[in-house]
Amino acid sequence: MSVLATPRYDEVRRAYRLWRRSPLTMVGTVLIGVLLLVALLAPVVAPSDPYEQDFSVRLQPPSRAHLFGTDQFGRDLFSRVVYGSRIALQIILIVSVISGVVGTVVGLSAGYFGGRTDEVLMRVTDMFLAFPSLVLAMAFAAALGPSLPNMILAISLVTWTPYARLARGETLRAKTMDFVEAARSMGASDVRIIGRHILPMTVSVLIVQLTLRMGTIILTAAGLGFLGLGAQPPTPEWGAMVSDGRSYLMDQWWMPTLPGSAIALAVLGFNLMGDGIRDILDPRLRR
Amino acid sequence: MNLATYVARRLTLMVLVVFGVLVITFIVSHVVPADPVTAILGGNAPQEKVDALRRELGFDKPLHLQFVAYIWGAVRGDLGRSLRTGRPVWDDIQQYFPATVELTFSAITLAILLGVPMGVISAVRRNEPADHGARVFSIVGVSMPVFWTGLILMLFLYHRLGWLPGPGRIDFAVLPPPSRTGLLLLDSLIARNWDALGSAVAHLIMPAFVLGYVATATIARTTRSSMLDVLGQDYIRTARAKGLRERLVIVRHALRNALIPTVTVIGLVFGGLLEGSVLTETIFAWPGLGRYITTGYLTLDYPAVMGGTLYIAVVFSVVNLIVDLTYAVLDPRIRL
Numbered sequence: 001m002s003v004l005a006t007p008r009y010d011e012v013r014r015a016y017r018l019w020r021r022s023p024l025t026m027v028g029t030v031l032i033g034v035l036l037l038v039a040l041l042a043p044v045v046a047p048s049d050p051y052e053q054d055f056s057v058r059l060q061p062p063s064r065a066h067l068f069g070t071d072q073f074g075r076d077l078f079s080r081v082v083y084g085s086r087i088a089l090q091i092i093l094i095v096s097v098i099s100g101v102v103g104t105v106v107g108l109s110a111g112y113f114g115g116r117t118d119e120v121l122m123r124v125t126d127m128f129l130a131f132p133s134l135v136l137a138m139a140f141a142a143a144l145g146p147s148l149p150n151m152i153l154a155i156s157l158v159t160w161t162p163y164a165r166l167a168r169g170e171t172l173r174a175k176t177m178d179f180v181e182a183a184r185s186m187g188a189s190d191v192r193i194i195g196r197h198i199l200p201m202t203v204s205v206l207i208v209q210l211t212l213r214m215g216t217i218i219l220t221a222a223g224l225g226f227l228g229l230g231a232q233p234p235t236p237e238w239g240a241m242v243s244d245g246r247s248y249l250m251d252q253w254w255m256p257t258l259p260g261s262a263i264a265l266a267v268l269g270f271n272l273m274g275d276g277i278r279d280i281l282d283p284r285l286r287r
Numbered sequence: 288m289n290l291a292t293y294v295a296r297r298l299t300l301m302v303l304v305v306f307g308v309l310v311i312t313f314i315v316s317h318v319v320p321a322d323p324v325t326a327i328l329g330g331n332a333p334q335e336k337v338d339a340l341r342r343e344l345g346f347d348k349p350l351h352l353q354f355v356a357y358i359w360g361a362v363r364g365d366l367g368r369s370l371r372t373g374r375p376v377w378d379d380i381q382q383y384f385p386a387t388v389e390l391t392f393s394a395i396t397l398a399i400l401l402g403v404p405m406g407v408i409s410a411v412r413r414n415e416p417a418d419h420g421a422r423v424f425s426i427v428g429v430s431m432p433v434f435w436t437g438l439i440l441m442l443f444l445y446h447r448l449g450w451l452p453g454p455g456r457i458d459f460a461v462l463p464p465p466s467r468t469g470l471l472l473l474d475s476l477i478a479r480n481w482d483a484l485g486s487a488v489a490h491l492i493m494p495a496f497v498l499g500y501v502a503t504a505t506i507a508r509t510t511r512s513s514m515l516d517v518l519g520q521d522y523i524r525t526a527r528a529k530g531l532r533e534r535l536v537i538v539r540h541a542l543r544n545a546l547i548p549t550v551t552v553i554g555l556v557f558g559g560l561l562e563g564s565v566l567t568e569t570i571f572a573w574p575g576l577g578r579y580i581t582t583g584y585l586t587l588d589y590p591a592v593m594g595g596t597l598y599i600a601v602v603f604s605v606v607n608l609i610v611d612l613t614y615a616v617l618d619p620r621i622r623l
Contacts, residue, residue, distance in 0.1 A: 024426070126300070127307030130604050134562035135580075136311070139596045142584045143315045219432055223566055226434050227581055242435060249438055250446050257442065260435035268430035275426065 018280045025279070028272025035266050039085040046079035050236045059252050069254040071245065077254065080236035081262045087237050088266060091152055091221045096210050098156035103163025104206060108194055110164070111171025118168075125164050133158040134223055141229040148237070151230035155220050159213065166209055170202035177201075211277055215270035222263045238263045293615055301608050308600040313357050316593040317350070366594030371586050376594035379579060384598070385469025386456060387575035390567070391560045393491050394499035395553065402503040403549065406510025410518060410545075411537060421507055428504030433563050437497045437570035444493060452489050454572035461486045494571040498563050502556040509552040513545040547614065554610025558603045 019025055038045055047067075054074035062069045068077035110121040128136070140154035174180060175198065183193050224230040225239025233240065238259050245255025324341050325332075341347050344367075345356055360366065366376035409421040444451045456471055457463050463471065464478035472491075475484035517523065518541055526536045565577035572578070576595055583591035 024422070123303060123307070127304055127311060130304045130308055130607070131311070131600050132558045132562035132603055135565065135596055135599050138565070138580070138584065139312065139315045139592065142592060215430060222432050223434065226432070226566065227569065227584065229584060239432070239434075242432075242438070246438065249442055253442055256438050257435070260432060260438065264427075264431045264435060267432070268427065271426055271430050 015280045019276060022276055022279065024272050025276025028269050028274075028276060031265055031269025032273055035085055035089070035269060038082055039089050042082050042086055046076075046082040048076045048079045050075065050080040050083040051234055052076075059248070059255075061252070062254050062258075068258040069252070071255055072248070075234075077241075077258060080241060081238070081259050084236045084238045084241065084259065084262065085266070087148070087231065087235065088218055088221070088263075091148075091155070092214050092217050094152050095155045095159060095217050095221075096214065098153075099160040100163055100206060100210055102156070103160035104167045104199075104202065106160065107164040107167025107169075108171050108198065108202070111168040112175060112190070112194055112198065121164070122168070125161050128158065128161050131158065134220055137220060137224060138227065138229055141224055146229045146232060148231040148235065151221065151224050154224070154229075155217060159217065159220075162209060162213070163206055166205055167202050170205055171198055174198045174201040208277060208281060211270070212274040215267040215274065218263060218267050218270070290615065294612060297608060297611055301604055304604050305601055308597065308604070309358055309361055312593050312597045312600070313354055315596075316589060317346075317353055317357070361597065366597065367590030369583075369588055369591040369594075371583070371588040371591060376590050379591065380576060380594060380598050382469070383574060383576045383579040386471075386573060387561075387564050387568070387577060389470045389472060390491070390494055390498060390573060390575060391557070391564055393495035394560055394563075395502060395557060397495050398499040398502035398506055398556070399553065401499075402506030403510050403546075405503070405507040406549075407514055407537065407542060407545075409507065409511040410514030413515065418511075421511070425504035425507050428500045431500070433497060433501065433566045434570050436500060437494070437567060440493050440497060441570070451493050452486070454570075456487060456490050456574060457483060458486045458490075494567050494573055497570070498560060498567040501563060502553075502560060505552055505556050505559075506549060510545060510549050513548040514541060517541045517545045550613055551610060554607055554613075557606045557610075561599050561603055 019029070052075060054070075057066070057070050057074045058072060060066050060070040060074075066076050066078065068081060071077055071080075106121050106125065110118040110125075137151075137154045137158045140157050141151050144150035144154060180193060180197050183197050188196075221230060221237075222239030222242070225237045226243040228240070228243060231237035231240050233244065241259035242256045242263070245252070245257075245259065248255040249257075324337055324344070324346060328337060328340060345353055348356070364377045366380070368374065369376050369379050372379055405421045405424070409418045412418050441453065445453045452458060461482050462480070464474040464480045464483050467474050467477055471487040472484065475481070475487055518537075523536060523540055526540045527533075531540075561577075564573075564575060565581060567573065568575045568577040569581050576599065580592055580595040580599075582588070583595060
């Protein structure tokens with residue numbers, strides 16, 4: 001291990017140097033850091049309960065008492081946006097896990113077993129890719145019935161395909177390596193070879209891909225929420241809040257625009273950070 | 288592999304994919320909902336009404352027979368009857384789709400006209416202010432929710448400043464041209480109705496920009512990175528070494544080759560445009576297929592939703608096919 005430790009440490013230092021050199025990546029990291037903190041400390045950050053209605057302060061513009069103003073029920077929009085960050089992170093986490101696992105299993109099986117299994121699994125993947133994913137997610141969400149868990153399921157069902165492709169490619173590469181051959185000749189079972197030898201080879205690529213796609217997940221979720229196919233009122237989901245405030249755009253501009261800016265900033269954070277990670281890992285930049 | 292074999296193979300694949308799309312929409316519409324009939328009629332419908340609709344829609348038959356009937360219907364263009372409009376879904380789609388076509392084509396045209404030059408300039412002036420500006424524009428573009436950008440622009444350009452008209456395809460006060468193609472721009476041109484043309488163009492600007500923003504960003508980023516790849520190639524150095532003017536090197540030698548990934552990405556973003564159109568049309572009250580589908584969701588108009596989804600998926604596959612074929616013509620290596 002100690003032999004490996006030094007280059008590993010160099011890698012980290014190099015990554016840190018590249019990170020410091022890219023202001024956009026730093027902005028992204030800060031945005032995501034803030035998002036995580038806000039979600040973690042929501043009860044502390046939010047001045048009031050996100051569900052608490054107070055009709056004496058309906059439709060108030062942003063002020064010191066209500067940073068983002070209030071909605072038609074007198075709820076504090078800032079508190080709702082703050083609690084919405086928890087929902088957004090929850091969606092990202094669950095969708096990433098489900099679609100990551102499904103995609104990896106499909107890709108690993110296709111790549112490892114090859115032949116007819118590969119052909120069938122990859123054609124199924126092609127079919128899913130043939131759909132514009134939001135449209136398919138809408139169809140699933142509508143069929144399952146609009147709710148937050150169903151929306152998460154619907155998004156997961158349409159986002160596993162890139163991981164399947166990646167996992168397949170990585171598996172095909174790993175399969176030809178000597179240590180896999182060695183494990184096989186020692187009588188290791190398929191499950192053991194896949195789990196102990198091939199999966200670890202694919203994990204890092206998949207994790208990078210997962211982080212790159214987190215922004216897209218928020219956008220899809222917000223789109224579904226906006227169309228009324230996600231979390232239902234009074235849940236403070238960002239997309240649903242924009243949709244809720246839409247009819248107030250002319251006179252109460254803060255109602256749809258401020259929750260929308262939370263979506264934009266979170267996605268921006270993930271995209272900037274994702275771009276940075278890709279650049280840091282891109283070997284062409286090492287020269 | 289020659290071009291003909293490639294086209295044949297690609298067409299077979301596309302038939303397979305469309306079949307798969309049918310399987311998926313069938314599963315979503317017939318298998319996933321606990322009871323599609325209840326979903327259509329609501330929970331409190333009288334039993335005889337439920338039974339009647341179940342018979343009418345064929346839900347009383349075994350699943351595999353339903354599937355055969357579904358496929359057979361779809362092949363003949365029979366997508367069922369919309370519960371909301373009462374008309375065949377196919378007829379509805381024919382009526383709504385041109386508006387979506389007009390919107391998406393305007394968006395993609397705008398995106399290419401803005402995105403390609405932006406990507407080229409970014410690559411040529413790498414790490415200079417122009418490049419940074421273009422990158423910020425791009426990354427903001429792919430980060431903003433379409434529906435939010437739409438609302439913000441509407442708030443400023445329509446409500447506050449009044450520079451652009453609001454929702455819809457044409458002003459109420461303007462007499463629309465007789466519909467020939469369903470494409471308002473084309474119809475206005477044919478009828479030489481300049482008022483209608485002006486109004487239609489003005490109504491198109493905001494939604495086309497909103498819808499095309501993401502595509503512009505993606506096209507700019509792809510063009511930038513493929514330009515950078517190409518500019519690092521030996522033959523570019525050769526071209527420069529033999530004293531060609533820089534403009535010629537960039538346009539003739541570099542851009543031509545760099546555009547291959549851009550063509551692919553234009554095809555890919557087209558799918559994004561189709562799904563973006565669903566949200567954009569909702570914001571701008573644009574009477575297209577996307578709005579037809581979302582209205583379908585809200586009114587539980589299942590046949591409309593599934594028919595519309597199927598139609599979009601098939602259009603998406605056809606566009607992908609065209610992109611792949613263009614690609615094969617542009618780059619003979621693909622056919623190997």
